[in-house]
Amino acid sequence: MPSFFIDRPIFAWVVAIFIVLAGALAVPMLPIAQYPNVAPPQIQISTTFTGASAEEIYRSVTQPIEEELNGIQGLLYFESTSNAAGLVQISATFAPGTSPDQAAVEVQNRVRRVEPRLPDSVVAQGVRIEKASTSFLLMVAVTSTDGTLDATALGDYLNRNVIGEVRRISGVGQAQLFAAQRAMRIWLDPDKMRGLNLSVADVTNAINAQNAQVSAGRIGAEPNPVSQQITASVPVHGQLTAPEEFGNIVLRAKSDGALVRLRDVARIEVGAETYNYSSRLNGKTSAAIGVQLSPDGNALATSEAVRAKMKELAHFFPSGIQYEIPYDTSPFVKVSIEKVLHTLVEAMVLVFLVMFLFLQSFRYTLIPTIVVPVALLGTCAIMLATGFSINVLTMFAMVLAIGILVDDAIVVVENVERVMAEERLPPLEATRKAMKQINGAIIGITLVLAAVFVPMAFFPGAVGVIYRQFSLTMVVSILFSAFLALSLTPALCATFLKPIVAEHHEKRGFFGWFNRSFNKTSHGYSSMVRRVSHRAGRFMIIYLALLAGLGWAFMRLPSSFLPNEDQGFVLVSILGPSEASSNRTLAVVNKVEDTFLKEKAVEDIIVITGYSFSGAGQNAALSFVTLKDWSERGPEDSASAIAGRINTKLLQLKDAVAFSLSPPPIQGLGTSNGFSFRLQDRGGNGQAALSRASDQLLAAAAKSPVLTGVRIEGLPDAAQVNLMVDRDKADTFGVNFANINAAISTNLGSVNVNEYPNQGRMQKVVVQAEASERMQIPDLLNVNVPNSNGGMVPLSAFAHVAWSKGPTQVVGYNGYPAVKISGQAAPDYSSGQAIQEMERLANQLPDGFGYEWTGQSLQEIQSGSQAPFLIGLSILFVFLLLSALYESWSIPLSVMLVVPLGIIGSVAAVMLRDMPNDIYFKVGLITIIGLSAKNAILIIEFAKDLRAEGKSLIDATVEAAHLRFRPILMTSLAFTLGVLPLAFAKGASAGSQNAIGTGVMGGMISATVLAVILVPVFFVFVMQLLGRGRHGVKGNPGSRIVAAE
DSSP: OHHHHHHOHHHHHHHHHHHHHHHHHHHHHSOBOSSSSOSOOEEEEEEEOTTSOHHHHIIIIIHHHHHHHTTOTTEEEEEEEEETTSEEEEEEEEOTTOOHHHHHHHHHHHHHHHGGGSOHHHHHHOOEEEEOOSSEEEEEEEEESSSOSOHHHHHHHHHHHTHHHHHTSTTEEEEEEESOOEEEEEEEOHHHHHHTTOOHHHHHHHHHHHSOOEEEEEETOSSOOTTOOOOEEEEEOOSOOSHHHHHTOEEEEOTTSOEEEGGGTEEEEEEESOOSOEEEETTEEEEEEEEEEOTTOOHHHHHHHHHHHHHHHHTTOOTTEEEEEEEESHHHHHHHHHHHHHHHHHHHHHHHHHHHHHHOOHHHHHHHHHHHHHHHHHHHHHHHHTTOOBOHHHHHHHHHHHHHHHHHHHHHHHHHHHHHHHHOOOHHHHHHHHHHHHHHHHHHHHHHHHHHHGGGGGOOHHHHHHHHHHHHHHHHHHHHHHHHHTTHHHHHHHHHOOOOOGGGGOOOHHHHHHHHHHHHHHHHHHHHHHHHHTTHHHHHHHHHHHHHHHHHHHHHSOBOSSOOOOOSEEEEEEEOOTTOOHHHHHHHHHHHHHHHHTSTTEEEEEEEEEEETTEEEEEEEEEEEEEOOGGGOOGGGSHHHHHHHHHHHHTTOSSOEEEEEOOOSSTBSBSSSSEEEEEEEOSOOOHHHHHHHHHHHHHHHHHOTTEEEEEESSOOOEEEEEEEEOHHHHHHTTOOHHHHHHHHHHHHSOEEEEEEEETTEEEEEEEEEOGGGSSSHHHHHTOEEEOTTSOEEEGGGTEEEEEEEEOSEEEEETTEEEEEEEEEEOTTOOHHHHHHHHHHHHTTSOTTEEEEEOHHHHHHHHHHHHHHHHHHHHHHHHHHHHHHHHTOSHHHHHHHTTHHHHHHHHHHHHHHTTOOBOHHHHHHHHHHHHHHHHHHHHHHHHHHHHHHTTOOHHHHHHHHHHHHHHHHHHHHHHHHHHHHHHHTOOSTTHHHHHHHHHHHHHHHHHHHHHHHHHHHHHHHHHHHHTTOTTSOOOOOGGGOOOOOO
């Protein structure tokens, strides 16, 4: 193939230009993401069942649905929350790669099967099934600039004009309104109703009868007589539209003409539909929409689409309303990619400088430099064709690939230069001869490097998605590099290089000094190789000692999943006492806002009251704190530093537990950073026993030095007023349970009677007792219930109350009652050590209690268990490929002995920088396996061919090491400097860049320094061990790299 392109250089250029064009067209179309779609698809199931306790809701609604979910194909796990407010939420998580649409259909079918077993009220309002993640992509908030609009008015505007538009945007899985639209509120006065002998049922029946849409028909409708000439519809305005009209509803008409109207027993106003949620932006009243990403949505594209839509809708806002997006996770994605792009450019510049230092000619340096962007753009074209995205993993692969890409081009250029210098051939002839010598070597090394990454592409699960995009990007880049080394590079050498004059190697100045120093070092190295080759056995003992040290150090490395990043925001969870009202929670929120707004690095803070990741309730709140741009903050104002400072102050709060959290590295894998632990009641011990077990576990965790911030991720047990009905007395008074339920639920809770038209929308009519009439126990006992004789009986006549403490929510995990427990590793400990400690403590609990991991922790455990097999498989692939390439078992063994030398450097580097064994470290290890093998091949393959020419084992080894010393140092230095910007990156995504750069850089340094000394030892030792020290080995001229490099 090279001779074809050498004879047709324009053809080679055309092929390269086509590759460049394909890549240039592909780059704008490639989606941009922080990570590939790692988070497993999630389907959210939700419904409401008001009036029952959390345990009753779990048994009657949640558990039947959970039982039906078992057996759905691809289902990993499911988790449910049933709270006393009547809200049921079930999150079903599916295996990565499962179609979200198909999963939603499967869940819908299972829910349909169980609907006949659910309570009538649940069936009547329906069960919602949505495709959305649990975390929020962004928050949109609107405020009143002149203070004329309250939260209800802002919420109503969002519900009418904004939330529908947002939900239609591609990529939006769910848009949740943290406010309320307007409703006709009818506030009953129980005393007046008692005086007029009216029941709640009388009120609701009257509203239903007199606020009704009447379908009257038409005048002149068919069939009609021949003489009928006209037809017209007959609208009847039965629906009421204003509070005054509702006030005129007749509840009772007496025979003397006296009327009892609704306004006589109630106050009517246009208020809010619910008062469950409210939001505050920088301390001001607001209304907010929380946007959640769909499982297959792209965060950056969806965020930009939401911003564009809000900018469009803002033109139609009435005066006095403005919007902000105070919380958005996507800027970190964009900045992360920009940072890696800068690193990519820095790596290319450093590699260029290294090549220029060794090649000492602009023309020679320019040829490999041209090849790199062509190969990278070709990789981008393949990425688009395979559905990949521009993300941190694929960009890291390209940064690492730069050093590998130039290697093939350097091999060609150096070999052409050697032939031109030694045989005084013109560039065309020299290129033709040089390419015949190295075709096989280029193909062999390419296959070895590609083989290292191939096993990564076939791993299942979320971790497999991470490995797959990295590995395939590397493989494609390497294959493009080999293709260009056999096509474009020889064509450039034949046409671009100039004939070498006799003084070519006699340079002056800096390059002269460098060449003389390097030659001196090279000869000293050759002498050292001869000495150590004669003592191969002793150095193998040193090698075994290094292996033992490596094993000890590797086992001591703490494990982790992904490094923590400063994503530009922190989350704050606020949880008051279980009995706390919204007023007490709001007072705590004010203190939290003041604390954060005093930080100079804080940009915005938005707080949602009544909602948190732990559950919904008056005592809960969740805050999203957005920090200023990374360029405006120093290390002292990083997200983790601010969270640490704030947590110290939040500990002083007396009326609530508040703590700031870092977001998870991958959105969708949990709601915050740290571990996610589920304690399960597998023995049917009951909620009380489960609570005691969780308390025991939390007490033990509080004493552990490995753990910090361990807490129950849920609402605590709360005080309950149990209404004890004496059934015999109730029967005596002629009161039935249906009337009791209707009276209590309407007075204390609320009831949606029907709807009324308001400004072009149908909105609800809600009946509830006045606030002052439902605050105390006597108010409850004074509620009147109609009896069978038409009279009114107070609850106190046949019921009494008893205080108790019970669960406000019941959590289920994989069908078992559970407790959600979260926490972090203490300083100087890793998440892997925290997981081991939690398992140790959980094993000390009484029988009948089990545990499972979920979210990020589950993925971390799976990645740790897969890693040894993955690394072993990569080593096996390389060994088998080398065996086939060299038709030998001994030579590949010599090559594979070098692999631990690279791993030593990787382990030492991450230990020195106190880094854990995470996914990036494992990716770096696999990269080092291939690069270490490549360095060994450069010496051993050449020594093998010299042995075939009849030289002694020691002479062949020493000469091979001498000739390959320069190219090994050149290519290794180019690669090391290429990853230098990664290892010492600062700012956004620095954690990920440091994690992968440190391991790879340390491994490359040790693989180079130790390999040039020990690879000759390995070759001599293996040859002598197998009895081949005195006999030649059959050569393979086609695979020989003869460049003097």
